[in-house]
Amino acid sequence: MTEINDTPHDEIIREDVLDDDNRLTDEFVRSVSDAVSDNDTTLAQELVNPLHNADIADLFELVDSDERAPLAAALGDLVSADVLAEMNEHVREDLMDALDASQIADLTEQLDTDDAVAIIEDLEKGEQQAVLAELDAEDRAAIESALTYDEETAGRIMQREFVAVPEHMMVGDLIDYLRKNDDLTTEFWEIYVVDPAFRPIGTCQLSWILRTPRDIAIADVMKREQSLIPVNMDQEEVALRFQKYNLISAAVINDDGRLIGMITVDDILHIVEDEASEDVLLLSGAGDGDINEPIRNSYIARVRWLIANLATALVASFVIAIFGAAIEQMVALAVLMPIVASIGGNAGTQTMAVSVRALAMNELTRSNTRRIIGREFRIALLNGATIAVLVGLGTGLVFANPMLGGVIAVAMLINIVIAGFAGIFVPVMLDRLDQDPALASSVFVTMITDTMGFLAFLGLAVGSGMVSL
Structure with a gap:
């Protein structure tokens, strides 16, 4: 059995192992990979032995997926239960596939219940039952009890060991x-x-x-x-x-x-x-956002939101199509339309980010929703007025058309105010419906700001008599 060094790792790690940001260096990772490739398990263990459990877990995340199983075999007992607990869940799944039920059971028995549950809950149902069957009665009962609670609840993350x-x-x-x-x-x-x-x-x-x-x-x-x-x-x-x-x-x-x-x-x-x-x-809409997540899972998670975005973009395109004749009469409208949509989208994203954070931190509640909406409305008015003046003056000078400058200024003010309202209204409504306020907020807010921005700008251009439908 490999003897694991208990000396505090900060005192024995060489400078060529960790960089200034406390990350494993490229040179060190390559040296361990080379040792494993050369079947030099003694060297691999000597290199890795001084590392903290979290650093060993990082090592597995940094090597290629096809190198992880050979690395685990070379390191032997250095891949302890504590290392698995620190490991990225997708990387851990790769290693679990190479272990049998008794080996997984031996590792989980060394952990606190909450860490053991985190490992076992990621296994397939059949694998879960096989591992649980290998545990002693007390550990099995504790883990089975934890698995009866919903994910992401106190029952799943609590420790059963206390005084x-x-x-x-x-x-x-x-x-x-x-x-x-x-x-x-x-x-x-x-x-x-x-x-x-x-x-x-x-x-x-x-x-x-x-x-x-x-x-x-x-x-x-x-x-x-x-x-x-x-x-x-x-x-x-x-x-x-x-x-x-x-x-x-x-x-x-x-x-x-x-x-x-x-x-x-x-x-x-x-x-x-x-x-x-x-x-x-x-x-x-990036799914788990984990760089170790399987490509298929990332694809499925991301493409559905892109399809949703495509559907909402069609709404904005429909508005543009209505004013197609007006755009043909004045090319400047087509040039300026993306500015209106872009600024409105950014304004909505700012308010949405603040709202989602406030809801997550319990700072935005039913008792203060009206006050917060009023606050964001005033901020949107100030932002809208400032941007409207800048873009209006710039457009009037560049195109030598003061009326066009006035139209885009008013449209910008309207869109930024609407964006500010949408940025807080959409997350709050999702929260009231017991949905995660971050879920799909960006899709709806983008649709609102794009659609209303185009509608305000092109509608004002037609209403002012600059162009006709």
Whole structure:
């Protein structure tokens, strides 16, 4: 068995391994790949042994997909359960395909329940059952229980390993209990105090316990106010609660109020990153946006939104077709139309991004929606007036046509105001319908700004008498 070096990796990593941004260098990745290609497993292990688990996971993501299985075989026990937990899910799936059920079970048994669930939930149904059959009864029951909860809920991400004690226990007895009980989890920041029905009634931080005399009762030093997380709460709401109350860990309770798990801040960091990335990717229609995602999955995720965009673009094209005769009479209209649509689209995207973020952070609620709409309307008016003056003067000078400058100025003002309204209205309406506000917002906002921009500009040009239909 390969001996894994426990020395802090920052003290032993050579400068040619990590660059200034703490990323594995190209030279190091090539040297490991070459060692694997030459079947020099000893050299490969010597190179990788000093790395942190997260860096080893990064190494697998940086090599080509067909190199990952040979790399795992060469590294042997260096590919630990903790490395798999740190690994990109698509890369991990590649490795899982090369392992049998007993090997996956051995790895997952070394992890906390939440990390084990993250690995097993990505397996096919048949593979899941095969792996679960290889686990011992206690681990199997914990993971099967976690899989009964919906994805992206507190029940899926919580740890089942925690420390809970009755309130009548003395501090000294608690310290002795923690020292003597080898079955307790090794990573925790708080101890939960429960009543006889196992309902949490308070928490004690480890720092309080260590600084309190042994003859003091836990009930006298515990904090009774605590943030309890319902097991079915969405993970995004959990993250917001951690942020709002500056939590390090929090108890998870079932429908009966009984303590069934805990969530720690390190789990929340991953959630915050995932949710932020998800919103950005939903706005763009780029699917998972993962560079390790299979090409077929990326294609399916992206092409459907492009088709949706094509459909909405036809609406704008229909408006242009109505004014086709007017455009033929004045070529300048065709030249200026993209400016109106582009500026309106950017204005709508700005407001939409702010709105989606505010909804995600619970800053935009039913109680302040009207005020926020008013705020964005005033901002749109100011932006629209500024851009209208600039584009109006520029158009009037370039084309020597003050009326054309006035038409595009008014059209620009109208479109930017409409864009500002659409940028907040569409996400809010999707949120009211219990849909992700980032979902399809950009498609609808783009359709509105393009259509209304063309309609305002060409309609004003006809209405002013510059051209006729």
